[in-house]
Amino acid sequence: MKYRWPLFWGLMLLISVTASCQTEKSRKDNQAMEQEMGKGEFLTWGEVMRYARKGSPPPDRRVEKSDAEWRSLLTEEEYRITRQKGTERAFTGAYCESFVPGRYACRCCGTELFDAEEKFESGTGWPSFTQPLTNNVVKYEMDKSFGMVRVEILCNVCDAHLGHVFPDGPGLGGLRFCTNSASLRRIETGTNESN
């Protein structure tokens, strides 16, 4: 009798955890881990989908230029990828296998988008990150081209095409931001914050 009740409540807990919504559970796990690590907020797939469907958070500023202006400022390859939603060939980009410290800014407008600390080796041949620098530097849009449903990522300041985001990343948020090197420019941050 003495050991029966703990066993009963243990079983009940197991049943309730198993029965609970998996997404809600992982979200709570993530929140708990986040508090444990003292980290700031991080983006999850649920939030990415909400942004893609209902609109991303407003950016701090906007940069808008004419098509001719962008053409004059970018190389042909950069223009094709950032302004015409192109994709560079896998394993050909400058930052594909680079893991030096720094930040990655938008090639078009210079807005800082990703920190090198969030960069990881995805094996895809494109620079991959687990999180953006802040929640409002990247814009999320549903992309139904090529018979697939994907979430396109763009610079939220100037609408440059960056790549796509997928829910199979290794970080706490479980995200993989798959970008083109041609959409980014790495900037040295040194020991002090540059901004």
Ligand SMILES: [Zn+2]
């Ligand atoms: Zn930009």
